Amino acid sequence: MICTLTIARYPRYMGFVGIFSMAIFHIPLFINKQISFYKLMGCGKNGSFDKTPDWRQWAVLSVYPSTSTPTPIPIPAFLKQWYRFFNAEVFTIWLQPIEGHGTWDSKEAFGKLPKQTDYNGPIAVLTRATIRLGKLSSFWKNTPAVSHQLKDADGLIASVGIGEIPFIKQATFSIWESKAHMKSFAYNMKAHTQVIRKTKQEDWYSEDMFTRFIPLSSKGFLNGKQVIAEKA
DSSP states (O other): EEEEEEEEEEETTTTHHHHHHHHHHHHHSHHHTTSSSEEEEEEEEESSSSSSEEEEEEEEEETTOOOOOEEEEEEEEHHHHHHHHHTTTEEEEEEEEEEEEBBBBBBTTTTTTOOOSSSSSEEEEEEEEOGGGGHHHHHHHHHEEEHHHTTTOOEEEEEEEEETTTTTTEEEEEEOOOOOHHHHHHHOOHHHHHHHHHHHHHTEEEEEEEEEEEEEEEEEEEEEEOOOOOOO
């Protein structure tokens, strides 16, 4: 199984193009028989869970279950032409899911995965959740501190906040130099460990998912910076 995550950033004053793409892109992705699961998402401004949308930046996640080759899968032709026509800055990363748990819209989006493996190289992480309506206040009160610490985390290559529904269905995608760096942030940073504890104690989520990937290759620029993310 191979997955792709594409982040497109449109020129200033053209964020409406991204909004339209969230409706139009359903057609070529839905009819693509190679894709078993996909999501069209907006982005937050601060590289993590964020209440403030970035109207210029939009994301597409696609899962190709029958593909095992590390050769990069081309972006669907219609999407590629759309990005080119509207002069979008595009970043795509190709990923192999290796560890995880949880569901996305009641589906095991990346198949059945072990919770842990012995892989220790460069790693990408997707954390997503559907927040209970009654827990929104508590969630958004506690997450800004985590976002602030994430920016300066040792070993972080890049991160982006993505989501399907503002405030409610949120996700963070991050790329790390190694699993050790990722775990150091996850389990040693005070704000993050506090949020993990409150998540369980207060039952913030009606559904959540945590998945780790081997970054196979990447191409393009993310927020004006070239991101090199691939297996060593």
